[in-house]
Amino acid sequence: xxxxxxxxxxxxxxxxxxxxxxxxxxxxxxxxxxxxxxxxxxxxxxxxxxxxxxxxxxxxxxxxxxxxxxxxxxxxxxxxxxxxxxxxxxxxxxxxxxxxxxxxxxxxxxxxxxxxxxxxxxxxxxxxxxxxxxxxxxxxxxxxxxxxxxxxxxxxxxxxxxxxxxxxxxxxxxxxxxxxxxxxxxxxxxxxxxxxxxxxxxxxxxxxxxxxxxxxxxxxxxxxxxxxxxxxxxxxxxxxxxxxxxxxxxxxxxxxxxxxxxxxxxxxxxxxxxxxxxxxxxxxxxxxxxxxxxxxxxxxxxxxxxxxxxxxxxx
DNA sequence: CAGACGTGGAA
DNA sequence: TTTCCAAGTCT
Numbered sequence: 001x002x003x004x005x006x007x008x009x010x011x012x013x014x015x016x017x018x019x020x021x022x023x024x025x026x027x028x029x030x031x032x033x034x035x036x037x038x039x040x041x042x043x044x045x046x047x048x049x050x051x052x053x054x055x056x057x058x059x060x061x062x063x064x065x066x067x068x069x070x071x072x073x074x075x076x077x078x079x080x081x082x083x084x085x086x087x088x089x090x091x092x093x094x095x096x097x098x099x100x101x102x103x104x105x106x107x108x109x110x111x112x113x114x115x116x117x118x119x120x121x122x123x124x125x126x127x128x129x130x131x132x133x134x135x136x137x138x139x140x141x142x143x144x145x146x147x148x149x150x151x152x153x154x155x156x157x158x159x160x161x162x163x164x165x166x167x168x169x170x171x172x173x174x175x176x177x178x179x180x181x182x183x184x185x186x187x188x189x190x191x192x193x194x195x196x197x198x199x200x201x202x203x204x205x206x207x208x209x210x211x212x213x214x215x216x217x218x219x220x221x222x223x224x225x226x227x228x229x230x231x232x233x234x235x236x237x238x239x240x241x242x243x244x245x246x247x248x249x250x251x252x253x254x255x256x257x258x259x260x261x262x263x264x265x266x267x268x269x270x271x272x273x274x275x276x277x278x279x280x281x282x283x284x285x286x287x288x289x290x291x292x293x294x295x296x297x298x299x300x301x302x303x304x305x306x307x308x309x310x311x312x313x314x315x
Numbered sequence: 316c317a318g319a320c321g322t323g324g325a326a
Numbered sequence: 327t328t329t330c331c332a333a334g335t336c337t
Contacts, residue, residue, distance in 0.1 A: 003333070004331085005334095006332045007332085044334085050335080077335095078334095078336090080334060081335085083331070083335085086333070100332095101333075102333070154331070154332095174337090184332095185329095230330090
């Protein structure tokens with residue numbers, strides 16, 4: 001959960017997740033859609049699919065016991081270089097070089113590495129390997145990460161308080177904050193599309209499940225057009241899944257990692273009807289479904305009280 | 316190897 | 327308001 005995600009964002013999800021699926025076997029036996037629903041809002045949904053696959057692999061192929069080597073861990077779904085090294089070092093006391101974003105920052109500063117990231121990753125990994133001790137490698141890894149999280153911060157590092165102040169080349173030079181050097185990032189393109197919130201008299205809306213891979217893979221959505229960067233992209237009611245009294249509810253903007261999405265949201269009161277691949281879900285149960293944030297945003301644009309606590313704001 | 320892959324909080 | 331970025335991984 002913590003991959004590219006802050007502790008604050010993760011905390012409540014982690015608590016709920018472990019309460020619901022306390023063991024690897026529990027998660028392996030879980031319904032994948034329930035897992036996706038429990039992950040909804042956290043982002044990077046491939047992590048949820050991979051975590052589930054990982055649990056299944058460990059339950060089925062490893063007798064419910066985690067591998068205790070870097071190579072064994074790395075072979076599992078969702079466990080890459082960083083996570084494999086972190087588990088090996090912290091859980092199994094193995095002297096692996098643990099390099100996350102924090103360690104990258106500490107190392108590139110301490111050695112004043114001018115090579116921009118991500119090219120410098122190889123060099124950082126090699127340097128980290130040379131400084132990782134055979135004794136308590138897990139504590140060393142956590143100390144490096146905590147140093148980066150609390151002292152050697154991205155902005156305004158607290159060098160006065162730093163235990164590594166003496167040998168730090170970045171501090172000795174001029175501007176420690178200059179490191180790590182990073183390549184300039186490309187501008188985010190804008191994509192447009194339309195989303196259709198079809199609502200019945202008895203308080204249900206039409207939803208469907210997205211493809212298992214790719215953007216928001218395996219998550220629920222209301223029917224939408226494709227999301228295109230073309231200027232003449234479809235945003236009108238003519239692209240709706242069926243004819244109805246569609247009213248324009250408004251626009252929502254949502255920022256993804258690699259593009260910005262502007263959705264025109266359409267709303268209609270309709271009869272419940274059969275739509276290929278679609279299903280009608282009660283609005284008051286939407287909060288428990290696998291709906292990503294962008295979809296909650298779109299639905300709220302059409303039905304403002306959809307995700308509000310029940311019985312509140314009614315009067 | 317470069318691009319895909321979410322979201323919300325902080326500066 | 328805009329930009330950055332957070333315990334990265336997969337293709």
